[in-house]
Amino acid sequence: MRNLRYLLYIAILIVLITLPLYTGVYLLNVTDIILIYLALALSWDILLRSGQISFGMAGLFGVGGYAAGLIHLNAGVNPLISIVMGGLAAGLLAWLIGMAVLQLRGMYFAIVTLALAEIFRVIVRNLPDLTGGPEGTVLPSAIFAGNSTKTYWLVLVVALVSVIASEIFRRTRIHFALTSIRNDEVVAKSSGIDVFKYLVFIFVVTSAIQGLTGGAYAHIYGFVSPEGSFSIDFTLLPIAMALLGGMHSTWGPVVGAVVLGVISEFLKLKIPYGHLLVYGLIIVIAILFFPQGIVGTIGQKLKKAHRA
Amino acid sequence: MPFLKTENLTRHFGGIAALNHVSMEFREHEILGIIGPNGAGKTTFINVIAGIYLPTEGKMYFNGQNISDLPAHKRCRLGIARTFQLVRPLQGLSLLENVMVGSLFGKGFGQREAREKAIALCEFLELSDISRDITRMTALEIKKMEIAHALATQPKLLFLDEVMAGLNSDETMEMIALVRRIHSRGITIGIVEHVMRVIKELTHRVVVLDWGEVIAEGPYEEVSNDPMVITAYLGEEA
Amino acid sequence: MNPFSKLKQSNYQIVIISLVLAIILALWKPHVLVEGLQRACLYAVIALPMALILGIVGIINLAHGDFMMLGAYFAYFLNVYTGIDPLVAIFPALAAFFLIGMVSYRAIIKYVLGAPELNQLLLTFGLAMVMEQLANLIWTSRPIKLPLPYVSASATIGSFTFGTFEFVYVGAVIIVLSGLLLFLKRTGTGQAALAVGQNPRGAKLVGIHVDRTYLFIFSLSIALVGAIGAIFMTRHSIFPLVGAPFTMKSFCLIAMAGIGNLMGILWCSLILGLAENFVLSFRGYAGWADILFFALIVLVIMVRSHQRQVK
Numbered sequence: 001m002r003n004l005r006y007l008l009y010i011a012i013l014i015v016l017i018t019l020p021l022y023t024g025v026y027l028l029n030v031t032d033i034i035l036i037y038l039a040l041a042l043s044w045d046i047l048l049r050s051g052q053i054s055f056g057m058a059g060l061f062g063v064g065g066y067a068a069g070l071i072h073l074n075a076g077v078n079p080l081i082s083i084v085m086g087g088l089a090a091g092l093l094a095w096l097i098g099m100a101v102l103q104l105r106g107m108y109f110a111i112v113t114l115a116l117a118e119i120f121r122v123i124v125r126n127l128p129d130l131t132g133g134p135e136g137t138v139l140p141s142a143i144f145a146g147n148s149t150k151t152y153w154l155v156l157v158v159a160l161v162s163v164i165a166s167e168i169f170r171r172t173r174i175h176f177a178l179t180s181i182r183n184d185e186v187v188a189k190s191s192g193i194d195v196f197k198y199l200v201f202i203f204v205v206t207s208a209i210q211g212l213t214g215g216a217y218a219h220i221y222g223f224v225s226p227e228g229s230f231s232i233d234f235t236l237l238p239i240a241m242a243l244l245g246g247m248h249s250t251w252g253p254v255v256g257a258v259v260l261g262v263i264s265e266f267l268k269l270k271i272p273y274g275h276l277l278v279y280g281l282i283i284v285i286a287i288l289f290f291p292q293g294i295v296g297t298i299g300q301k302l303k304k305a306h307r308a
Numbered sequence: 309m310p311f312l313k314t315e316n317l318t319r320h321f322g323g324i325a326a327l328n329h330v331s332m333e334f335r336e337h338e339i340l341g342i343i344g345p346n347g348a349g350k351t352t353f354i355n356v357i358a359g360i361y362l363p364t365e366g367k368m369y370f371n372g373q374n375i376s377d378l379p380a381h382k383r384c385r386l387g388i389a390r391t392f393q394l395v396r397p398l399q400g401l402s403l404l405e406n407v408m409v410g411s412l413f414g415k416g417f418g419q420r421e422a423r424e425k426a427i428a429l430c431e432f433l434e435l436s437d438i439s440r441d442i443t444r445m446t447a448l449e450i451k452k453m454e455i456a457h458a459l460a461t462q463p464k465l466l467f468l469d470e471v472m473a474g475l476n477s478d479e480t481m482e483m484i485a486l487v488r489r490i491h492s493r494g495i496t497i498g499i500v501e502h503v504m505r506v507i508k509e510l511t512h513r514v515v516v517l518d519w520g521e522v523i524a525e526g527p528y529e530e531v532s533n534d535p536m537v538i539t540a541y542l543g544e545e546a
Numbered sequence: 547m548n549p550f551s552k553l554k555q556s557n558y559q560i561v562i563i564s565l566v567l568a569i570i571l572a573l574w575k576p577h578v579l580v581e582g583l584q585r586a587c588l589y590a591v592i593a594l595p596m597a598l599i600l601g602i603v604g605i606i607n608l609a610h611g612d613f614m615m616l617g618a619y620f621a622y623f624l625n626v627y628t629g630i631d632p633l634v635a636i637f638p639a640l641a642a643f644f645l646i647g648m649v650s651y652r653a654i655i656k657y658v659l660g661a662p663e664l665n666q667l668l669l670t671f672g673l674a675m676v677m678e679q680l681a682n683l684i685w686t687s688r689p690i691k692l693p694l695p696y697v698s699a700s701a702t703i704g705s706f707t708f709g710t711f712e713f714v715y716v717g718a719v720i721i722v723l724s725g726l727l728l729f730l731k732r733t734g735t736g737q738a739a740l741a742v743g744q745n746p747r748g749a750k751l752v753g754i755h756v757d758r759t760y761l762f763i764f765s766l767s768i769a770l771v772g773a774i775g776a777i778f779m780t781r782h783s784i785f786p787l788v789g790a791p792f793t794m795k796s797f798c799l800i801a802m803a804g805i806g807n808l809m810g811i812l813w814c815s816l817i818l819g820l821a822e823n824f825v826l827s828f829r830g831y832a833g834w835a836d837i838l839f840f841a842l843i844v845l846v847i848m849v850r851s852h853q854r855q856v857k
Contacts, residue, residue: 048664051664053664053667053668055671097844100844100847100848101844101847101848103847103848103851103852104847104850104851106663107606107663107667107797108801108847110667111606111794111797111798111801111843112840112843112844112847114608114793114794115794115839115840115843118791118794118836118840119836119837119840122833122834122836122837123837125833126833126834172419173412173413173419173422176401176405176408176409176412176413177412177413179398179399179400179401180398180401180409182400183396183398183399183400184396184398186360186392186396187392187396187398188381188409189359189360189379189380189381189384190358190360190380190381190384190389190390190458191381191384191409191410191412191413191414191457191461192381192384192385192410192413192414192415192416192461193381193409193413194379194381195381232675236675239668239671243668248400273682273683274679274683276675276679276682277675277676277679277680277682277683279675280672280673280674280675280676280678280679281672281676282672283668283669283671283672283675284654284669284672284673284676287658287665287668287669287672288654288657288658288669291661291665
């Protein structure tokens with residue numbers, strides 16, 4: 001039974017890798033965006049499993065983008081390496097913030113992350129010599145000279161990194177640590193778990209993924225700017241996706257990303273302006289009426305049917 | 309060298325001293341009863357020793373080592389474990405997995421070993437159907453799971469906080485036998501209880517707390533006849 | 547008691563140091579003193595209703611600033627359609643937003659009271675997004691302003707000219723703060739609310755109607771913040787995202803002062819308002835003023851977590 005599942009995963013992987021062979025450029029670009037949001041949604045969910053909410057994804061995403069773009073531009077570093085460095089930069093930043101702020105968690109941490117995007121946007125805007133100021137900076141060229149197949153593979157790798165991270169955190173002892181911490185920190189501590197260390201670790205890893213994604217995004221579009229790189233989209237959508245698909249799982253955010261990604265493409269065609277509103281509504285409705293999300297609700301129904 | 313020693317242990321909440329200069333000792337391999345009226349500070353005592361609260365004053369020594377500033381998770385790894393008065397099972401994990409948390413992090417076993425040790429512990433405590441969801445367990449089973457969880461960290465000193473609460477007399481007898489079995493494995497036990505029968509049967513010595521202070525200490529027979537203790541309980545009978 | 551022994555107490559030291567700093571500012575950068583004071587009171591009066599909800603109902607309303615934004619738009623359209631001055635619109639705003647608060651509580655907030663903090667944060671976050679985007683859709687992001695003659699009132703002391711209308715914020719915070727303190731400490735309902743905030747179960751046991759208390763306090767908070775929006779409308783141009791920064795700043799103030807410390811919010815606002823204006827007064831560094839609140843909240847959190855004796 002298990003082997004069948006692995007076969008299925010490998011099949012999906014092959015389909016994904018060979019996608020460019022039978023899809024047009026438009027669909028590939030749409031998939032690129034979905035994969036980017038998927039990575040963000042998963043990284044948000046991983047942190048959520050520890051009981052902490054981050055509203056600062058756009059901030060770390062943008063930091064990764066700027067770091068990757070500027071390192072490439074000013075130091076001539078290879079774009080792929082600069083993307084990795086974007087991830088590292090975001091991770092380092094998260095380490096500093098986490099060490100300072102994760103001692104008081106919950107809403108204190110959440111509110112601080114809420115300000116992150118704004119803070120970084122302000123910093124970036126006020127260092128025009130380094131960052132190009134309010135207008136942003138254009139990179140010499142988009143990565144791979146805009147080749148849509150290679151671009152797709154880059155994004156696919158980034159998405160796979162987040163999937164692998166999510167699965168590692170679900171199958172190793174980290175899953176137990178996160179679940180304990182989320183449920184009851186006192187019990188976790190009494191079981192020998194160093195709560196603070198785990199929280200900082202998870203925050204750093206998920207932020208690094210966000211930075212990595214941001215770096216990829218920056219190179220794909222060849223452009224970084226305060227408004228574009230730190231857009232609220234990069235916080236709002238991933239949260240909506242993870243909630244819609246189902247928290248605390250790998251499949252949940254994946255399903256949410258695909259569903260919402262497809263819907264948002266339609267939305268953009270039909271109503272050019274209202275889509276952020278829809279995402280906000282999805283969050284509200286999901287929290288109120290089905291906090292388990294699609295995957296969670298289906299899972300529950302299956303369990304009930306199984307028992308009956 | 310005493311097993312666990314507290315010196316003038318004090319803990320304030322706001323202006324109130326929940327623990328007031330508590331100096332006492334645990335002897336290795338004993339079962340020590342910790343009793344006192346409601347609000348005497350018994351659970352606070354456990355919380356301070358386990359590291360959930362830092363003391364406002366005073367020190368604690370475990371096997372000679374000063375643990376007063378050690379964070380809770382390090383104390384767990386040194387071998388101090390406890391159960392909780394209001395049970396706190398971890399949602400999202402099965403019965404077995406709840407126990408595994410203890411063996412994974414208490415001593416840092418790998419997943420496979422931790423699982424085996426957890427299974428063995430569940431057997432030892434006569435818990436069956438261990439992969440089940442924790443939402444469908446009886447009161448006795450939940451308490452046993454809590455104890456298994458604590459035992460999974462391989463403690464040298466185990467605090468049982470009112471484990472008998474809510475059990476009928478058959479279940480209480482089962483639990484008493486269980487505590488004896490745990491004790492026979494070489495674990496020193498501190499047991500907080502209101503049910504005096506249990507204290508009488510299980511403990512070698514008793515410490516009585518009232519308003520955060522130690523008012524009596526000694527074997528149960530002595531302590532239960534101490535007029536100060538009787539006054540403190542004011543009409544509560546064993 | 548020797549009068550000099552009072553000088554040694556830290557409270558008095560702080561008062562004296564503040565007075566000295568104030569005098570220095572008055573001579574060096576009087577603009578900062580006056581405008582910082584006015585701005586501080588604006589921050590304080592917006593933060594107070596949020597503190598009320600956080601302390602008594604126990605939830606953090608990430609849509610707080612957006613209710614203020616709605617209040618501003620309310621006052622604007624009331625003026626456009628009926629000619630009512632926004633300052634007068636405070637009263638209909640109080641009524642309207644009390645109702646809006648009641649509806650919000652019953653329809654939405656009530657559901658997450660028992661849920662983990664996570665859900666509350668996410669829900670109010672989603673709510674904030676919905677409100678901002680709805681406003682954006684209906685009224686576009688174009689800033690709008692009312693040309694009111696009295697807002698440019700000013701006074702002159704020596705060679706120093708300053709706006710006097712903005713003292714309305716000072717007046718507002720005095721009224722709201724003293725009103726709230728009186729209400730909470732001297733009235734039955736207020737004392738019941740305090741009890742609920744400290745221990746909802748205990749309060750229920752003595753017969754206090756917890757749900758009704760939550761409903762009232764929540765609606766009161768929304769009413770206040772909506773009315774403040776009306777005042778805000780007079781002096782500033784408004785747009786859908788105008789309220790959002792105030793949510794963050796309000797939380798910073800509450801975190802600094804400590805939950806439940808209403809007076810403290812005023813003092814912390816003074817510090818922050820003056821500091822912000824101080825930074826703004828240096829050309830070239832003005833862009834960094836926004837980060838001040840953020841830097842301060844991180845600092846407060848770091849200090850608090852080190853102060854903690856409880857792990």
